[in-house]
Amino acid sequence: xxxxxxxxxxxxxxxxxxxxxxITKWLKQVGETVxxxxxxxxxxxxxxxxxxxxxxxxxxxxILVQEGETxxxxxxxxxxxxxxxxxxxxxxxxxxxxxxxxxxxxxAAAATEGEAAPESAEPPAERAEPAPAGNGRAFVSPVxxxxxxxxxxxxxxxxxxxxxxxxxxxxxxxxxxxxxxEAPQPAAPEPEPVAQPEPAPAEPVARPQPAPAAQPVxxxxxxxxxxxxxxxxxxxxxxxxxxxxxxxTSAHVTSAIEVDMSxxxxxxxxxxxxxxAAYGVNPTFLAFIARATVETLRDFPWVNGEIRGDQIVTxxxxxxxxxxxxxxxxxxxVPVVKNAExxxxxxxxxxxxxxxxxxxxxxxxxxxxxxxxxxxxxxxxYGTFHGTPIISQPQAAILGTYAVVKRPWVIxxxxxxxxxxxxxxxxxxxxxxxxxxxxxxAGRFLRDLRERLQSWGESxx
Amino acid sequence: xxxxxxxxxxxxxxxxxxxxxxxxxxxxEDVGVYGGAFKVTLGFQEEFGSWRVIDAPLSETAIIGGATxxxxxxxRPVAEMQFADFVSCGWDQLVTVAAKQRWRAGTPVPIVLRxxxxxxxxxxxxxSQNPESSFAHIPGLKCVCPATPEDAKGLIVxxxxxxxxxxxxxxxxxxxxxxxxxxxxxxxxPIGKARMxxxxxxxxxxxxxxxxxxxxxxxxxxxxxxxxVDLRTVLPWDxxxxxxxxxxxxxxxxxxxxxxxxxFGAEIAATIAEEAFEHLDAPVKxxxxxxxxxxxxxxxxxxxxxxxxxxxxALKELIAY
Numbered sequence: 001x002x003x004x005x006x007x008x009x010x011x012x013x014x015x016x017x018x019x020x021x022x023i024t025k026w027l028k029q030v031g032e033t034v035x036x037x038x039x040x041x042x043x044x045x046x047x048x049x050x051x052x053x054x055x056x057x058x059x060x061x062x063i064l065v066q067e068g069e070t071x072x073x074x075x076x077x078x079x080x081x082x083x084x085x086x087x088x089x090x091x092x093x094x095x096x097x098x099x100x101x102x103x104x105x106x107x108a109a110a111a112t113e114g115e116a117a118p119e120s121a122e123p124p125a126e127r128a129e130p131a132p133a134g135n136g137r138a139f140v141s142p143v144x145x146x147x148x149x150x151x152x153x154x155x156x157x158x159x160x161x162x163x164x165x166x167x168x169x170x171x172x173x174x175x176x177x178x179x180x181x182e183a184p185q186p187a188a189p190e191p192e193p194v195a196q197p198e199p200a201p202a203e204p205v206a207r208p209q210p211a212p213a214a215q216p217v218x219x220x221x222x223x224x225x226x227x228x229x230x231x232x233x234x235x236x237x238x239x240x241x242x243x244x245x246x247x248x249t250s251a252h253v254t255s256a257i258e259v260d261m262s263x264x265x266x267x268x269x270x271x272x273x274x275x276x277a278a279y280g281v282n283p284t285f286l287a288f289i290a291r292a293t294v295e296t297l298r299d300f301p302w303v304n305g306e307i308r309g310d311q312i313v314t315x316x317x318x319x320x321x322x323x324x325x326x327x328x329x330x331x332x333x334v335p336v337v338k339n340a341e342x343x344x345x346x347x348x349x350x351x352x353x354x355x356x357x358x359x360x361x362x363x364x365x366x367x368x369x370x371x372x373x374x375x376x377x378x379x380x381x382y383g384t385f386h387g388t389p390i391i392s393q394p395q396a397a398i399l400g401t402y403a404v405v406k407r408p409w410v411i412x413x414x415x416x417x418x419x420x421x422x423x424x425x426x427x428x429x430x431x432x433x434x435x436x437x438x439x440x441x442a443g444r445f446l447r448d449l450r451e452r453l454q455s456w457g458e459s460x461x
Numbered sequence: 462x463x464x465x466x467x468x469x470x471x472x473x474x475x476x477x478x479x480x481x482x483x484x485x486x487x488x489x490e491d492v493g494v495y496g497g498a499f500k501v502t503l504g505f506q507e508e509f510g511s512w513r514v515i516d517a518p519l520s521e522t523a524i525i526g527g528a529t530x531x532x533x534x535x536x537r538p539v540a541e542m543q544f545a546d547f548v549s550c551g552w553d554q555l556v557t558v559a560a561k562q563r564w565r566a567g568t569p570v571p572i573v574l575r576x577x578x579x580x581x582x583x584x585x586x587x588x589s590q591n592p593e594s595s596f597a598h599i600p601g602l603k604c605v606c607p608a609t610p611e612d613a614k615g616l617i618v619x620x621x622x623x624x625x626x627x628x629x630x631x632x633x634x635x636x637x638x639x640x641x642x643x644x645x646x647x648x649x650x651p652i653g654k655a656r657m658x659x660x661x662x663x664x665x666x667x668x669x670x671x672x673x674x675x676x677x678x679x680x681x682x683x684x685x686x687x688x689x690v691d692l693r694t695v696l697p698w699d700x701x702x703x704x705x706x707x708x709x710x711x712x713x714x715x716x717x718x719x720x721x722x723x724x725f726g727a728e729i730a731a732t733i734a735e736e737a738f739e740h741l742d743a744p745v746k747x748x749x750x751x752x753x754x755x756x757x758x759x760x761x762x763x764x765x766x767x768x769x770x771x772x773x774x775a776l777k778e779l780i781a782y
Contacts, residue, residue, distance in 0.1 A: 278624055
């Protein structure tokens with residue numbers, strides 16, 4: 001029944017640039033059954049929040065890192081199956097084991113030294129499973145077996161009402177709710193992890209069991225009347241740190257330009273139906289702007305560049321970041337479309353739709369949000385017409401796009417006479433790092449970008 | 462909301478789409494002058510002319526092949542098979558050409574095939590089948606099987622909008638027997654989303670098409686709380702809705718009018734076993750027609766198609782397990 005060798009659950013490597021993660025929630029507790037690939041816990045890194053799937057099917061026998069703790073990649077977090085996992089036996093009180101020498105250390109030591117020194121505290125495996133004597137009792141259905149395992153119940157003690165006295169799901173649920181009639185074996189209570197104060201996050205902790213408790217964290221000022229305190233999510237902390245660091249790093253300057261989007265509006269209307277019918281994707285203004293931006297960046301490599309030490313880095317590729325608000329409105333993430341210079345308008349529209357969807361559904365991997373060379377932020381959906389976004393480090397600039405609105409506009413007709421027309425106008429801002437990009441260079445970039453958008457032809461895909 | 466028959470709902474949805482989009486046209490045997498064997502397209506030729514309501518020769522191959530070509534050229538054909546059974550004559554055009562075109566060449570094939578299907582009126586072996594599982598096995602196709610007038614209209618609109626070949630199985634036994642409220646305005650019903658027909662706690666029936674009504678009557682006849690999931694579309698099918706209901710009730714009956722072996726119920730049962738095994742409190746039960754052609758004889762046909770009593774018996778066995 002229960003697997004005899006335990007399977008380790010370690011902090012996964014969530015991308016090349018991630019070295020540690022914080023356990024935000026255990027979705028299963030000790031004694032509960034988990035299926036392979038079922039989500040076992042939630043972790044939070046400085047890039048993304050994600051769920052970690054179980055590497056194997058079995059009963060969670062040990063949880064070694066509690067919620068709120070931050071540990072290095074590769075740290076042993078929990079074990080599935082093995083010694084502590086029991087079907088009918090009441091689960092061992094694994095967490096109560098003295099934390100000084102964890103099982104991980106014990107087995108590692110045993111492996112290296114070759115001779116297993118019998119530790120008195122932790123007798124190794126091979127405990128005979130007191131399986132219910134096969135005869136006498138009826139078949140146990142999968143759902144009953146699962147509920148029994150979750151609650152540490154021996155199904156043979158539950159009165160059955162199904163055919164041939166079988167224990168049905170209803171029987172065992174009623175048993176769980178009311179408790180056994182004359183219970184000899186109490187159901188194991190949910191092991192309650194000791195409420196941990198906010199751990200000190202900075203140091204990557206390599207040991208599986210950092211000394212808990214007794215370590216006072218600088219207490220934040222208590223809530224006053226009418227105030228509510230809530231802990232900052234890892235993502236919020238990441239945003240706060242990055243925004244502050246960016247302002248401390250780059251010399252931010254913003255220039256704005258007005259763009260007549262009438263041609264784009266016209267072509268977009270034309271393409272919309274076709275794109276939606278044939279490809280299920282909407283050719284958004286953002287896709288047009290992103291296309292034009294990538295083209296323009298070719299001529300202005302420093303806008304797509306970076307300062308690294310006292311060197312200037314220019315790039316033959318455009319990894320285009322898009323600022324996306326999360327569905328709950330409580331955060332922002334910047335997924336990156338890699339090698340955007342290889343995408344035509346359709347490809348760009350699809351790529352943007354894809355990363356935006358995955359961002360909202362929390363399906364991004366840390367590599368999806370790394371390596372950007374230039375960023376576009378699009379607060380125009382709410383009608384704003386100007387802004388001064390903050391550069392995503394270590395990039396050199398960020399483009400802001402704003403609402404497309406109809407405005408009275410002075411145009412010059414083919415005879416050279418001025419007239420007022422109704423045109424679809426949009427503001428664009430370029431916020432750039434003046435350490436690298438000067439005002440004239442930024443101005444020319446915006447001018448060329450405007451020209452591309454204003455003269456967009458049907459074949460400019 | 463106005464009450465309409467299942468047939469009227471399909472007709473209305475089709476007419477609305479033809480008024481709205483000039484690319485939509487109808488082709489089939491007797492769909493024009495005669496208004497269709499079941500009168501779904503009655504009055505269409507008067508309104509839209511003979512170029513948009515085309516009476517085709519007796520060749521399903523030509524109808525499906527022609528529709529596929531027109532779709533590749535940008536049109537949105539709705540082809541009628543006079544009976545779903547006859548679609549087998551056009552198998553090659555549908556399965557070899559239409560289903561594969563987008564994957565092979567990238568061109569979408571937005572055709573809809575209307576397939577009057579199902580038995581219950583002594584139509585015999587050539588006019589009573591439910592061939593959805595044959596086509597649910599073909600990647601590149603979609604298979605839609607509405608049970609209610611509201612879904613019939615919403616799904617015919619979705620089928621026309623869809624860029625893939627969609628097989629629209631309309632159950633003949635429901636045409637005039639089933640009435641329901643149908644909004645006058647245009648709306649779509651999503652392909653791939655099931656409908657909770659009836660909520661319950663003790664057992665789940667997963668079904669579609671005319672069997673939804675059989676299951677509903679059986680649910681009333683047993684002394685238990687039965688949940689009925691109407692799949693609405695079998696390809697793609699709403700796995701999440703089915704698995705969600707299984708996790709709740711832990712007992713499932715998969716019911717269909719098509720024959721048993723290789724029927725779509727097998728796919729559903731297998732998926733439940735794979736993905737919800739630990740939630741099952743009884744073996745997954747299947748109820749379907751036996752593996753024979755549909756008989757002519759009314760008595761034999763009744764024995765062939767699952768009846769209310771058959772479903773009720775299966776449910777009682779499940780509950781008692």
